[in-house]
Amino acid sequence: MLQQYIDAIEKSNIVSRTDVKGIITFVNDEFCKISGYSKEELIGANHNIVRHPDVPASKFKLLWKTILNKQTFKATVKNKAKNGSTFYVNTTVTPILDEDDNIVEFIAIRYDVTKEVLLKEELFKKDTQLQELNKTLEMRVKVKTKELKELNRTLERRVQEEISKNEEKQRVMFWQSRHASLGQMLANIAHQWRQPLTELSLTMFGIKKAAINKDENALMIFYDESKKIIRNMSSTIDDFTNFFKPDKEKHYFDISESINESLQILDKIIKKEMISIKTEYENIEVLGISNELTQVIINLIQNSKDAFIHNSILIREINITTKKEKDFAIIRLQDNAGGIKEKNIEKIFEPYFTTKHTSQGTGLGLFMSRMICEQGLHGSIDVKSVKNTTTFIIKIPLQKSSINEK
Ligand SMILES: Nc1ncnc2c1ncn2[C@@H]1O[C@H](COP(=O)(O)OP(=O)(O)OP(=O)(O)O)[C@@H](O)[C@H]1O
Numbered sequence: 001m002l003q004q005y006i007d008a009i010e011k012s013n014i015v016s017r018t019d020v021k022g023i024i025t026f027v028n029d030e031f032c033k034i035s036g037y038s039k040e041e042l043i044g045a046n047h048n049i050v051r052h053p054d055v056p057a058s059k060f061k062l063l064w065k066t067i068l069n070k071q072t073f074k075a076t077v078k079n080k081a082k083n084g085s086t087f088y089v090n091t092t093v094t095p096i097l098d099e100d101d102n103i104v105e106f107i108a109i110r111y112d113v114t115k116e117v118l119l120k121e122e123l124f125k126k127d128t129q130l131q132e133l134n135k136t137l138e139m140r141v142k143v144k145t146k147e148l149k150e151l152n153r154t155l156e157r158r159v160q161e162e163i164s165k166n167e168e169k170q171r172v173m174f175w176q177s178r179h180a181s182l183g184q185m186l187a188n189i190a191h192q193w194r195q196p197l198t199e200l201s202l203t204m205f206g207i208k209k210a211a212i213n214k215d216e217n218a219l220m221i222f223y224d225e226s227k228k229i230i231r232n233m234s235s236t237i238d239d240f241t242n243f244f245k246p247d248k249e250k251h252y253f254d255i256s257e258s259i260n261e262s263l264q265i266l267d268k269i270i271k272k273e274m275i276s277i278k279t280e281y282e283n284i285e286v287l288g289i290s291n292e293l294t295q296v297i298i299n300l301i302q303n304s305k306d307a308f309i310h311n312s313i314l315i316r317e318i319n320i321t322t323k324k325e326k327d328f329a330i331i332r333l334q335d336n337a338g339g340i341k342e343k344n345i346e347k348i349f350e351p352y353f354t355t356k357h358t359s360q361g362t363g364l365g366l367f368m369s370r371m372i373c374e375q376g377l378h379g380s381i382d383v384k385s386v387k388n389t390t391t392f393i394i395k396i397p398l399q400k401s402s403i404n405e406k
């Protein structure tokens with residue numbers, strides 16, 4: 001039965017026996033298998049043949065101290081196989097005593113725990129790596145957060161700077177365009193006044209003659225005539241001052257009235273350049289500043305007029321229509337002044353884009369028109385050019401709600 005116990009232990013464990021000095025006297029097959037040595041190599045060798053250099057001498061001292069003290073030593077031991085590989089064994093070394101209580105030999109029973117130990121080591125390594133990573137991660141997140149905050153701050157500042165630069169630019173452009181249209185208006189007034197001034201000097205001459213001749217009747221006729229001319233001249237001024245009145249309050253106004261105002265202001269130029277204007281209106285009211293829309297229409301007609309002259313068009317036509325489409329008021333202004341070249345059409349709403357000589361155009365007309373349509377009227381302005389025609393389409397939302405939505 002004892003033999004059977006020994007067999008059972010030997011089959012399932014790594015077993016060796018040494019003499020009191022540690023010289024191997026017996027090994028089982030399992031020992032040979034795990035250490036890579038043959039029985040012949042092992043028997044007679046010192047047990048430290050499998051000792052791993054990593055294991056500190058103190059551990060062996062403890063082992064010897066324990067077993068020489070006739071006690072059992074238990075530990076997980078790191079060993080080295082013949083081929084240099086490492087294996088771990090859970091070891092129990094028991095001293096065998098004779099009847100006189102003297103140590104005869106030592107028997108060591110072990111089982112292989114290499115896999116478990118390696119797994120544990122791996123786990124430990126991963127754990128420390130993870131902790132390390134966690135630490136650096138926290139640090140990196142902190143650093144990045146700081147960088148981001150900084151970036152945010154400079155970004156906000158730059159956005160603010162750009163906004164104010166832009167506002168400044170717009171102010172300058174508004175001023176320039178106001179200046180330009182003021183110039184155009186003065187030219188218009190001069191134009192409108194030239195003829196009545198000539199007429200007036202003629203009637204003055206008539207008055208002088210009638211006075212010399214003491215012809216009271218003729219005097220009255222010339223006097224009435226000059227009063228009429230002066231009244232006309234004065235009403236021209238009224239048209240313009242009305243247009244230049246600082247009218248910043250939004251109110252509902254009839255689109256066609258605003259368009260007619262533009263036609264009134266440009267009346268003399270239109271006649272002089274022999275432009276035929278056809279209008280077809282629907283009654284539509286929108287919210288905004290009437291004078292601003294007038295300004296847009298003036299810009300568009302001036303552009304058409306310039307194109308008529310530049311392209312030497314003989315039959316000059318402009319069609320203006322207003323129409324309700326869904327929730328929008330649509331103004332279409334079409335001319336047959338030659339069209340806009342494809343390479344230019346993308347750019348015409350950009351500030352300072354002009355194909356005209358510097359003395360004739362600043363390139364702000366359409367830019368300002370778009371600003372007014374988008375910001376003043378909460379709508380849009382678009383252009384289409386087919387063959388020799390150009391059509392500008394202005395879209396203005398009708399309801400207050402759609403204005404607020406924008
Ligand atoms: N009806 C049109 N027909 C042909 N070309 C046009 C027409 N309207 C505008 N353009 C082109 O678009 C350009 C830009 O027009 P915009 O009104 O913005 O500036 P401008 O007329 O050149 O100068 P400004 O209006 O400041 O005096 C014009 O120079 C012209 O080439």
Ligand SMILES: [Mg+2]
Pocket residue numbers: 299302303361364365366
């Ligand atoms: Mg223009």
